[in-house]
Amino acid sequence: MELDDFKSAWQSLDHRLQLDNTLKLLELRERRLDKARGSLRPLFWGQVAQILFGIPFILLASLLWMSQPAHASSIVAGVVVQAYGVLTIVAAGIVLGQLGNIDYSQPVLVIQKQLLHARTLYVRSGMIAGLPWWFLWVAVVQTLAGLGDVDLLVKAPAFVWSGYGIGIAGLLATGWFHRWARRPQRAEFGRKMDDSLSGRSLRNAQAQLDELQRFERD
Template sequence: MDIPMELDDFKSAWQSLDARLARQEQLQLAWLRDRKIHQARRNLRWLHVGMLLQMLLGLGLVLLGVGCWTHNLHTPGLLATGIALHAFGILHIVFGGLVTGLAAGLDYSAPVLRIQKRLRLLLRVQTLNSNLCGAPWWVLWVLVVIGFAGLSPTHVAGPTPLWIWISLGIGILGTLATWLWAAKAARKPDSLYARLDDGTDGIRRSLRLFDEIDMVEHD
């Protein structure tokens, strides 16, 4: 009669131990998730700062562009420069707002799969932002110089200086080369081409953190 009771005691002790191990595993998983989420937030902190600076830069481009084209309605070159600066300024503001909104809207309490999808969307938008607002600065800096010249109350008549044409040519080649490099990096994310600084490093590191959480949860 003692044997059945011993078996029951053994079974009860085993179930209790199993429950404690399960709780310990859940606590460890929760601790791991909290630590990874903290690291992910820290990884994206500089992205928020960068997008704020981009939007401020965009506002500056808009003001410069408007000032340039409104003062040079009868000077085709300066008019076109002002309109281009105006348009690129708006583009900087729009994409800065999009990236900031996506990053700020991350719900870290959501399931890992949903967070991963959101981060991948953020990665695609930031990559597009880098290509449309970052790479063209090979050319934009020349337009900024011309734009400030267009604000001058006095204009010196004459042909466009040679250095401007040379700088524009080099800038166009640089922009195209940057886009080519980015295209190769997109096809081979683990290759040397992926070392291009496109502002996505923090997003990629956050994605890797949630990939690790996903592996542990499904292990």
């Protein structure tokens, strides 16, 4: 075999190997991205459930407005309940919007950044939906009482003020614990807590992207 023929055959073989590796990488990328998308489905439906969860609070406040409440405390409680319902729905909608905006045709690093932004929004959405319950339950009871033209603040002031007091104390304790868990000497504990807050769906999707990134790098 002539030297030129040998070089040509070698280049052809090298081209085929490169093409084969490229096709395998594309196949792996598509498979990992499909798994990442699938991992996010529970998160999607969870946010839909949060939207459905927020609707009854808006309806409850609407019933109060229809009853034309005369007590200022009932009106304030109704505003709080309605605001909670609206914010809960909006927060979930923002997360759904971010999930829909993830562009899986982009490089893995870009997708990871988009997923990280979705994680941040998801954690905030969970805080909006969960933290107000330290005191929201009192506002809900006040609103229900207002439907019957009962001013709960006048009828049972100890119940109302103690409920709000417990709520404020609970929020302060939650904030203190959040800072305590993120001190440098408890970095591992703080990381585990962050992972628990971010949800399994996001962690699984991130794991698929991390594995794909390692394969591309190697």
